[in-house]
Amino acid sequence: MSKLYLMTTIINRSLAKKFLKLYDEEGLEVMLFTLGAGTASGDVLDYLGLESTEKAVIFTVLEEGRWLATKKDLQKKFQIDAPGGGIAFIVPLSSIGGKKTLQFLTANQEFQKEEESVLKDTVHELIVVIANQGYIDLVMDAARGAGAYGGTVIHAKGTGMEQAEKFMGVFIAAEKEMIFIVAKKEQKNDIMKAVMEQAGIDSKAKSIVFSLPVTDTAGLRLLED
Numbered sequence: 150m151s152k153l154y155l156m157t158t159i160i161n162r163s164l165a166k167k168f169l170k171l172y173d174e175e176g177l178e179v180m181l182f183t184l185g186a187g188t189a190s191g192d193v194l195d196y197l198g199l200e201s202t203e204k205a206v207i208f209t210v211l212e213e214g215r216w217l218a219t220k221k222d223l224q225k226k227f228q229i230d231a232p233g234g235g236i237a238f239i240v241p242l243s244s245i246g247g248k249k250t251l252q253f254l255t256a257n258q259e260f261q262k263e264e265e266s267v268l269k270d271t272v273h274e275l276i277v278v279i280a281n282q283g284y285i286d287l288v289m290d291a292a293r294g295a296g297a298y299g300g301t302v303i304h305a306k307g308t309g310m311e312q313a314e315k316f317m318g319v320f321i322a323a324e325k326e327m328i329f330i331v332a333k334k335e336q337k338n339d340i341m342k343a344v345m346e347q348a349g350i351d352s353k354a355k356s357i358v359f360s361l362p363v364t365d366t367a368g369l370r371l372l373e374d
Contacts, residue, residue, distance in 0.1 A: 153241070155240050161203065179254060181279065295339040304327075
């Protein structure tokens with residue numbers, strides 16, 4: 150049995166192709182790639198050895214053993230621990246929306262599903278929906294109908310979609326929307342189920358959904374009251 154994690158990598162945009170190639174060689178076929186910008190001051194950038202604040206952000210799901218191997222390669226091949234090398238971190242997945250989603254996210258990885266991981270005393274969860282571009286309203290209508298307040302959307306481009314098709318049995322578009330929804334823990338299953346039923350694999354949105362534990366929040370109390 151092993152655990153699944155969402156790995157987030159934040160690096161200078163000029164290094165994106167090298168990191169994507171390394172992850173592909175590691176067998177991490179399903180990745181989502183988007184652009185970002187750093188907010189550090191010029192003095193901090195100079196101290197860290199960074200040349201610009203333009204960033205690339207890579208999301209991928211991997212099992213525990215694959216993370217240890219990937220981390221070792223990041224340190225050895227890219228010196229990620231050195232100033233300017235970037236950052237990679239993992240967050241445990243707490244639940245996954247269906248068998249096909251699990252197969253899609255863990256394509257080419259040896260993984261045996263274990264019980265859902267639940268952190269004690271957590272009140273909220275972060276629901277992540279990955280959908281084809283252009284179907285945000287379909288996803289959010291389903292989520293709101295199950296109690297979600299709203300969501301935040303990030304546009305991303307997927308890689309490894311061709312390989313994943315054999316697990317899904319459907320065409321997987323490369324252009325993606327990532328929707329982040331923070332919800333109460335007791336609402337999580339209803340929201341995930343609604344998205345799966347109304348905007349899931351069998352819909353035009355082709356959504357996959359999973360959740361991450363949230364240990365604390367700020368700014369949600371008034372909405373909940």
